[in-house]
Amino acid sequence: MTTTQQLLLPTYDHRRGTGPTLVFLHYWGGSARTWDLVVDRLAGRDVLTIDFRGWSRSNGLPGPYTLGQLVDDTLAVLTDAGVSDYVLVGHSMGGKVAQLVAAMRPVGLRGIVLVGSAPAKPAAQITPEYQEVLSHAYDSDESVAGARDHVLTASELPASVKARIVTDSRAGADAARTEWPLRGIAEDITAHTRMVSVPALVVAGEKDQVEPVDVLRDNLVPYLSQADFMVIPNTGHLIPLEAPGDLVTAIAAFAPTA
Numbered sequence: 001m002t003t004t005q006q007l008l009l010p011t012y013d014h015r016r017g018t019g020p021t022l023v024f025l026h027y028w029g030g031s032a033r034t035w036d037l038v039v040d041r042l043a044g045r046d047v048l049t050i051d052f053r054g055w056s057r058s059n060g061l062p063g064p065y066t067l068g069q070l071v072d073d074t075l076a077v078l079t080d081a082g083v084s085d086y087v088l089v090g091h092s093m094g095g096k097v098a099q100l101v102a103a104m105r106p107v108g109l110r111g112i113v114l115v116g117s118a119p120a121k122p123a124a125q126i127t128p129e130y131q132e133v134l135s136h137a138y139d140s141d142e143s144v145a146g147a148r149d150h151v152l153t154a155s156e157l158p159a160s161v162k163a164r165i166v167t168d169s170r171a172g173a174d175a176a177r178t179e180w181p182l183r184g185i186a187e188d189i190t191a192h193t194r195m196v197s198v199p200a201l202v203v204a205g206e207k208d209q210v211e212p213v214d215v216l217r218d219n220l221v222p223y224l225s226q227a228d229f230m231v232i233p234n235t236g237h238l239i240p241l242e243a244p245g246d247l248v249t250a251i252a253a254f255a256p257t258a
Helices: 032-039 069-080 093-102 128-134 141-152 159-170 174-182 213-219 243-256
Strands: 001-006 009-015 018-025 045-050 086-091 110-117 201-203 226-233
Touching: 009 032, 009 069, 009 201, 018 032, 018 093, 032 045, 032 159, 032 243, 045 069, 045 201, 069 093, 086 093, 086 243, 093 110, 093 159, 110 243, 141 159, 201 213, 201 243, 213 226
Parallel strands: 018 045, 018 086, 086 110, 110 201, 201 226
Antiparallel strands: 001 009, 009 045
16 A cells, blocks of 8 residues: 655555545544555455545645535545546545535546435534534543544444544544534535436445434435435444444445446
């Protein structure tokens, strides 16, 4: 696996293999390595994972950390990596970025997989009060662990993975950690999502408290012109870490090798 870092370009890892390339976009508080358990099960596939601007290895990059900037960064990384035939796989915040990228109808995009994705239309629970509380979820190791154990997951994770969640969530630049809860999460992108013309697979966790099944069914699927919907049993919001095998099966079926 090779790592590339250029001035003002987020750090990414590109493992060469059989296409189409699977491009993984992480959640708020995650990193490229959020996808390790998924990527490890995709032997032989061409895969690209990104540390979003402001997070993990990209936490030194200057803002803004807006959804629009993350979209521009994703497209810049694809160009830098020479990726021209690909499927976007976006988790949570990364799913909202994937919708916005797909709405631009870039050449080479075959489809999108939206994993516990932030919906096109913000859920009714996204109030200013909720946003203010959420903006402090990653203030300390203890607050991250509490969110991880009581909100983000519905199954027990290995100690090493639990520790990684804390490390990644605390590795964000301060402005990146607040941009999503205070602004990005509340953006209504339904007009953009309606413009997505490629096939989509929406994957929900049965016990997801962050983006519940009914929210994805009502606030995301209707705005996609070609969407399949599936629910992974006994899984919370951190689907790539809780149910990587099930997710890989779904991705491989949706985006088989060429």
